[in-house]
Amino acid sequence: MTPLLSVRDLRVGFGQNPAANEVVKGVSFDLAAGETLAIVGESGSGKSVTALSVNRLVDFGGGRITNGSIILQRSDSSTLDVAKADEKVLRTIRGRDVGMIFQEPMTSLNPVHTVGAQIEEAFRLNRGLHGAEAERAALEVLERVRIPDAKSRLAYYPHQLSGGMRQRVMIAMALASSPRLLIADEPTTALDVTVQAQIMALLAELRAETGMSMIFITHDIGLVAGIADRIMVMQHGLAVEQNTTDAVLDNPQHDYTKHLLNAVPHFTSGKAVRADNERTATSEPIIKVDDLVVRFPVKKGLFKPKGAIHAVDGVSFDLMPGETLAIVGESGSGKSTTARAILGLVEKHRGAIAAKAGRSRRPIQMVFQDPFASLNPRLNVEALMAEPAIANGQKLDDTLRDRMRFLLDRVGLPADVLNRYPHQFSGGQRQRLCIARVLMLNPDVVVLDEAVSALDVSVQARVLDLLVDLQREFSLAYLFISHDMAVVERIAHRIAVMYAGQIVEIGEARAVLSDPQHSYTKRLISAVPAVERRRQHFAVDATQVPSLVRPAGYEPPPANWREAGQDHRVRIEETK
Amino acid sequence: MSKLARAFLRHPSGRIGLAIISLYLIAALLGIVGLTPHDPLKLFAIDRLKPPSATYWFGTDLLGRDTFSRLMVGIKQSMIIAFCSVGLATLFGTVIGLLAAWWGTLWDGILMRIMDVLLAFPAILLALLIIAIVGPGTSTSVAAIAIVYTPIFARVVRGPALSLKQRDFVDAARTFGSSQPYILSHHLLLNLVAPLAVQVTLALAWALLTEAGLSFLGLGTQPPTPSLGLMLAESKNLMTQAPWLMIFPALTIMLGILGFNLTGDALRDILDPRTQRREA
Incomplete structure (x- = not known):
């Protein structure tokens, strides 16, 4: 049987001299009708460029195919070399033979x-x-x-x-x-985990219904397990390994594949939680949040009554010194708003946030999600590192520079970076810089708002290790905000699950992950993609998060809790 | 900074614009120290309305004054007024725009509505109004032109400042407890340098034109001090007998505006973050 698509020695370059500036350096693969190929790699590996060459959309991004052939079998069984076809013919392919969905x-x-x-x-x-x-x-x-x-x-x-x-x-x-071939370029990267699971299930079902082939591009090797027939792993523009899904996942041959599989957070339902912290009844919490309510007013019109978005509704928890509390939830669940309220970046509507006096004037510090947005591009490292100290009345002198060098060294950055600018660092280095910066003030609590979400998996693993080390060394308490259960499992001592502005389940990490009680926690955990879960079938679940916009004066009914074990509390769900 | 200079010299219109502005600045400097071919105010009574020659490069006017020397002093006059007024407009506009964006809501509304009112008048009309109240003169021209262009700078600063205010690095600064002046100067203003630089060069071109217009109407620089607009006004009755009296001041104004505009365009290209990313 002739394959639907046959790519041979594909080379794609960019810029004035495409041959010298190659991004894809000789990739070959076949795709049979009805088969799904997953192309996996980290950012900059050439995976998207490879896939975009198949319908020649790469031309519009400034790319040129310098060598190789892309033989596509069309619906009338004729074949066509896409690499050499002209724009007029290509227009009849795009959309008709080859469909595409973007990130x-x-x-x-x-x-x-x-x-x-x-x-x-x-x-x-x-x-x-x-x-x-x-x-x-x-x-x-x-x-x-x-x-x-x-x-x-x-x-x-x-x-x-x-x-x-x-x-x-x-x-x-x-x-x-x-289409006979669907190219999906990181279609779920911008989505929440449970929505990601829904889309993946949908794609799998549609493929079974229509019999189309699929090229699925992703950076998450855990995600492809459930959908791909074959996997191609790319690094630096080369396909370093390609084989059937089982072969690649169970018996990886290339070092880079092994490295990727090791780096991807394996979710083990609470078996891998940290065991280096025990709560004692005598210790006093460093932060105590009681019935925190944050609302954002919405104007509906001149005469209509005002409503409000109930972003955070009655959240209570405490954080002990040296402990990591993870707040888990999806976008819009209020987890970031909770963090921002604790730091005073948004005004709270009601409730109490009590922080014990710490080692410095500002005991709570925060690391943001996007290391590109949280560093002012016009300031150099010295100015960035000095800012927290200057804000608290210190002078930029040699003592302060020594502390900068010590912390930069501690987070794994060379000490000679002081007069470099943020754009000269990679994403992982920038996030290390942000971490070093918040440590300048010697805080007691660091709020990490999706601090590793924007990083490539292997970088993510190293930053997580660094965070655990720093926690022990500087006896920090972390408030770790994340949507990623597998990451949370590696770092959290305790977990609070947030849904629609409220905590629905809170407790010791092992108890919450191994024995989830609330239906939402269960849904969240079942949606975590993992290499181990490759044969598990997901049903399409189209549950929508309820609207958080409430009419003026609305107060939610008081929460009822039940104990599910020692240090494990669950909100009682209303039965419909 | 040397990177910026190199990018400027590589940019074709940047090169031309820079050359023109340098030429004007040299002429203005020579005008200030008095190194003109002839005394711009001296009346060469026997050489009235002489066409351009080796002695009088750009000819002489009705009173026998050397046009070239008068142009040099006129350029000096225009440059001083343009730079002073744009400097003031930049200062006030930036402060107003920054504060409006930072304080938000009520202050934003009040300050920007005042700016909108000023912006609603045509530039020359507003300048006329101010001069009509205060009386003509060099410093009045500076003040009038500064007031006319302040709202433009306020607008240019306020937009980006509003979006910068929402950025994570500003939130981060607030969690450190950084003072408002520190955040405004280091996080907002520093990131506004690029759009401001472009706006300043373009505003210089407009200021040059506005100054010439005011002088032309007799409300700017007062005679006998030479100025480009004034010379143009004096030439209008002699258009057929002595066309050089009109052509040279007009060309001088045009070329000056062209110079600033080309420089502004080049700056905009060079400072555009998209082109920067391509280089990096």
Whole structure:
């Protein structure tokens, strides 16, 4: 049987001299009809460029195919070398033979047209459907991607839909032409874990229904386990290993594959939690949060009553010295708002935040998610490191510079970086710099707001190790905010699960991860992708997070808790 | 800084713009120290309305004064007014824009509405109004032009400042307890240098034109001090007999504006973060 797609010695370069500036350096692979190939690699490995070469979208990004062939079998069984085809022929391939979905669904949808109009457009272009016919087809395909209440959603604009919904719309548009090959470029990276699980399940089901082939690009080797037939691992523009999924995952041959598999956080349902901290009844909490409420007002109009977004609703917890409390939840669950309220970056509506006097005037410090956004690009390392000290009345002198060098060395940065600027560092180095910076003030508590989420897996693992070491050395307490259960398992002593602005389950890490009680915690844990879970089947679950916009004066009913064990409390769910 | 200079010399319009501005600055400096070919105020009574020649490079006017010397002093006058007024406008506009963005809500509303009112008037009309109240003169021109261009700088600063205010590094500074002046100067202003630099060069071109316009109307620099607009005004009745009296001041104004505009364009290209990323 001839393969649907056969790529031989593909080389792609960028810039004035593509041959000298190669990003993909001779990649070959075959893809049979109905098969799914996952291309795995870290940022800059050339995985996206390889996939974008298949429909020659790479041309628009300034790339040139310098060598090799891409033989695509078309629907009329003729074959075509995409690498040499001209733009006119390519237009008939894109959309029709090869569909594509991108990472960020908001930017790939046109914000001024309704999703219905955009899907109909896809049908008009690819199948020549018009008017009521196109509308019917659009409705049908939206139902196929499991969008609840599809008929009314056709009239929605992209910004009115959630990220997961938008990605479904993108998939619907790609399906409009019944492509024989679907290229998915990190389609779930921008989404929450449970939504990611939904999209992955959807893709798997659609593939079974339509029999299309798929190229799935991802940086997360744990994610591909459930969907791919074959895996190709890329590093520095070369395919270092390709084989069947089982062979690659169980018996990796290349060092880089082994390294990736080691670096990816393995979720083990609480078996790997840290055991270096025991709560004693006598110790006093360093932070005590009691019934914290944060609301953001929403204006509805001149005469309509004002409502409010209940971002955080009645959150209580305490944090002991030297302990890591992880707050886990998805976007919009209020976990970041809680952190910001503790640091006074957002105003609280009600509640008490009591912090014990610490070693310095500002005992609580924070590391932000995006190391590119949290460092002022116009200041050098010395100025960045000096800022917290200057803000607290110290002078920039040799003592202070010595402390900077000590901390930079401690987080694994060379000491001679003091007059470099942030753009001269990689993402991982920048995050180390941010960590060193907050330690300048010798804090007691460090709030880590998704501090490792933006990093590549192998970098992420090293930063996590560093955090654990620093915690012991400087006896820090961490408030670790994350959406990633596998990361949380490595660092947390205790875990609080947040959902829709409230803590639904809190307790010792092992108890929460191994024996989740609340339905949301269970859902969150079952959505964690893992190499070990490759044969597990996910059902498409389209549960939506409830709206947090409440009318003025609304107060949620008081929470009822039950004990699920020593140091493990669960909010009692309302039965519907 | 040397990187910026090199990028400037590589940029074609940057090179031309820089050359023109340098030429003007040299002319202005020579005008200040009095190194003109002839005394710009001296009346060569026998040489009235002489066309350009080896003695009088750009000819002489009705009273027999040397046009070239008068142009040099005129450039000096224009440059002083342009730089002073734009300097003041930058200072006030930046402060107003920054504070409006930082304090937000009520102050933002009040300050920016005042700026909007000023912005609603055509530049020359507003300048006329101010001069009509205070009376003409060099310092009045500076003040009038500064007031006219302050709202533009306030707008240019406020927009980016609003978005910078939301950035993580500002939040981080607040968690360290950094003072407001520190955050405003190090985190906001430092990141506004690029858009401001572009705006300053472009505003210099407009200020040059506005000054010439005011002088042309007799409300700017007062005779006998030469100025570009004034010379243009004096030439208008002699257009056919002595076209050089009109052509040279007009060309001088045009070339000056071109110089600043080309420099501004080049700066905008060079400081654009997108082109920077391509280099990095």
